[in-house]
Amino acid sequence: MKRLYPAWGVAALVSILLLQSKAHAQVSSYTDTLRLSLPDAEKRFIDSNLQLLAAHYDVDAQKALIKQAGLWDNPVLSTDHMITADNKWFPYGKTTSDGAPLSQYAIQLEQLIYTAGKRGKQINMAVTNGRISELQLQDLLRNLRYQLHAGYYMVAKQIAYRQIYQEQLAQLQKLSSGMKTQLEAGNIARKDYLRIQALVLSLQQDMAELDRDIADTQTDLRVLLQVKDGSFILPATNATALFAGVNASMPEQIDAVIASGEQNNPYYQLQQAQVLYQQQNLAYQKALRVPDVTVQTNFDKNSNVAINYWGVGFSVPLPLFNRNQGNIKSAEATIKQQQALTQDAATSLRQDIRNAYQKLAIALQQHNSSREQFYEDYRGMQENMVKSYALKQVGLPEFIDFFTDFTTSQQRLIAQQLNLALAKEQLNYAVGTDVVK
The missing domain is CATH 2.20.200 (Outer membrane efflux proteins (OEP))
Incomplete structure (x- = not known):
């Protein structure tokens, strides 16, 4: 048994090394693939998203009502x-x-x-309502743009995960095939073969779960980009190149970032515009007394x-x-209600920015050259571990532990890169403008 063990081990090693040289080709080849860079995806999103189109029509409708408010009665x-x-x-x-x-x-x-300036007050309300409609469009664009960027990065991460699973699964299947032959020849223990089989099943289950997640992400992206068929949306570059292009640095002091958010966040500005509208409505309701x-x-x-x-x-x-006593009291109460909502929006804005700011700091702390070098060295160890196992220099338990840890480490590297990209997007989303380029 000891004489035959290295023979099948070397055979498995040769197969594994050949598989590793074709890692990129092993990523699932999806038919009807739509390969897009992030700028291309964003352009398609701006041009074709139906929610944005509907919001644009609403802005046009509100602008028409401004003109209508200024017309005299026939x-x-x-x-x-x-x-x-x-x-x-x-x-x-x-x-x-x-x-x-x-x-x-x-x-x-x-x-x-009309008396008491009612026509002018109606025009002011119509103008503010038009501004509210524009802010709603900007807020919708902000939310959908964040969903697009997050979904795009998530697809890159999921495909990278799938490639890791495919590489590891191919290695295990080759190893399992060689061990099965040796098991039938009575050269290895059945428990060793079953441990490898258990790893194969575990990887297959993980891959199936990942495929379900990929399907969900693809559905969301197809809706955002108005892809009519079942084309698979694929980032133009792989995850390594994509995330390497994510350059982020901490912006100015947090107070300056919060001040920028108060000036640029469309949801917060929307709440302020709602207060103005209700104040104008109160003035109009008082004018109706005349x-x-x-x-x-x-x-x-x-x-x-x-x-x-x-x-x-x-x-x-x-x-x-x-x-008009009842409508006046109602308008006064509505102003107080909207002022409370605006104060709540201000608190949420500040806390969301602080939270995103801290997450970006954490992501940047995790994303450094020494950690990147660790993962590079760890990848180099994998090849040595396979050779050592084939030559019986390490036992099966140690090999399995390393195999599992290696898979986890590669996923952590990708997750770390994804976290940096998402932290950047989250801070820009919270502020309402790109404070991190």
Whole structure:
């Protein structure tokens, strides 16, 4: 048994080294692949996302309402005509036997005039409402852009994980195949073979779970990018190159970052605009206490007073019972409600920025050259460990422990790189602008 062990071990070693040289090719080849860089994905997202398109239409609709708010009410024209008199239909131009005219008609023109600056207040509310719509669009863009970037980085991480699983699984399957032959020849213990089989099953289960996660991420990205078919969205570069291009450094002092957030975060600005809108609504509700005036002019042909009667008049409702008291109190309460929400948004903004700032600091601390060198050295050890196991210089338990630790270490490296990219995106998202380029 001892004479045969190195033979199958060397065979397994040769197969493993060949597999390692083809690691990149072993990543699943997806049909209908859509390969995009992050800038290309963002451009496609801006051009085709239907949620953004709908929000743009809402902005246009609110701008149209600003113009509508400034329009005067149309004048009202009313007429009154005689139909029959002395058994004569439409007796226009006809007279009685004594020369008196038979026909009579009246024309009246009315115009509603708003008082207390109601029209100007409505225009102000419409302008603020348009601003609210624009801020809602900006906030939607901020949220969807963060989802796009996070999803893009997540796909890169998931594909890198899958490549690790594929490499390790291929190694174990080759090793398992060689051990099966030796088991049948009675050269190794069955427990050693079963331990390798257990590792194979564990990796296969991990890969299946990862594939489910990949499917979920792909669905989200297809919706964001409006991909109509089932194309697999693949980053233009692998995870190593992608994350290597993520350059991040700590921005200025936290207080300056918070001040920038107060000026640029669209959700916080939206809450402030809502306060302004409610204040304008209160002013409008108070203006409604003042009644509007309807002015009119009329002409009456052959009236009882004169043959050609011209008159002017006006009408105004008397504010004896309804002085809009309920709507005014409601508007005052709504202002207080919105002010409370704005204060809450300010607190959330500051804490979100502080949290993201701290996470970026932690990610940068973890992301340094010494740690990168450790992972490079660890990758080099893998090859030596395989050789040592093939030559029986290490036992199976030690080999399995190293194999498991190596897989975990490679995943941690990718997760560490992903955390830096996401920490950068999260801080930019919280502030509302790219404070970390």
